Amino acid sequence: MIGPSSDPAELIAHLETLRSEENIAGMARFGIVTGRALGISNPDIRAIGRLAKRNHVRAMLLWRSDIREARLLALYTAEPKRLTLDEARHWADDFNSWEIVDCAADLFVEARLDELISEFAADEREFVRRTAFAMISGAAVHRRKEPDAAILAWLPLIEAHSGDSRNFVRKAVSWALRSIGKRNRACHGPALKLAKLLAESPDKTARWIGKDAVRELAGEKLLARLR
Template sequence: MKRDDIINSLKERSSIKYHQNVVRMGIPEHNSIGVSTGEVRKLAKKINKHIPAYEAHELGFSLWQSGYHEAKLLAVLLMDPVETNETDIERLMQEVYSWDLCDHVCKNLIILQPKFQEYIYKWCDDTKTYYKRAAFCLMAASCVPSNKVQVTREDIDDYLHIIRKHADDERTHVKKATSWALREIGKKDADLLERVLILAHELHNSPSKHERWVGRHALKELENLVSVDERQRLISSQTKMGKSAGKSL
């Protein structure tokens, strides 16, 4: 399968609605095709059924270089985590220009690397917006059971220390990822929720408006978490399942 054929397939799936959505996120109009993430995932599955992993990996980098936003999203889904090395990841991160692309690369490729936590410790001190966001995105992703990542209590201790240290960042895309990481940690179990609530309240009462923002937005969800027998971790009491079967903590 050739890159141009796949670009044409993406264009066939485009819509004005999704094109406008992409442009609103700050993606230049000429780099947007206008395809939903769901359609991108369907196309990725179709491609992966017809070509071997090593070819899909090479095709992924070719699509990434096309400049189209949706082609970059598709590229990440085609890349083989086993074949992806540190040089590849750095190459991708250097060209990340939006929060959704940052999260997409982290949740679908970097989190699958055996040493993904090294990027957390490396990037949390980075001055570049999307590198720093990536550190918190990886924290959040590592706490989601579906990613099948083993996170120890020592790892969580490190995460909470990093969050406390960096919660004063003024950049919106970093603040949102920081709050996201805090919330995902709190959802793991009741003991961690207690620790996270203490930190969230501390941030909420901080003299720093940026720390207050992180704490306030985290508490909106953390204070409404309940335990459900059918679920491995805590969920919001505002969800259908939470309302019907949730147990207050």
């Protein structure tokens, strides 16, 4: 029976019993790295995490397994208040999939490891750079009490990396810009202004990001919500 006392080996053994070849094939079609995957859905992994409860030391050990589901379980059961910058950097060295990045970004935001944002944005590795912009998006959405000025301070970083044409980076940059713009009326104007600026850029990628963001930020549905 899975519970707070379950050790990494027991949790991994339980995950192995849930393996689904059909799901593995489906995940591959969504660009998820499946070489070390068991084909278990994220909601099911989260459910296991709720049973296992948070345990930071165990999460560190789960991560070392190199199994997709064990690493997601590590992210869901790590303790944000105990997560250090060096631990986050160590995990980032292993990032090879957008879904792992996006789950890790949520944890890093909760742990308030904001100094990683500029550091990771400067990193040339595709998935590490994606982490920076996934973190910006997460902070814009989840930190409702954060001063808007702190959120808007990331707009220059978005502009600076709007020319990165790699698929998982450009989508995350657009995501970050749109998340800031959707936060509230105070953030909407500056984000839309940057989106329009990028939409007129001579750079193909920046132009795509700008148009993608303008399409959502200038939409009537969003404008009605922000009024």
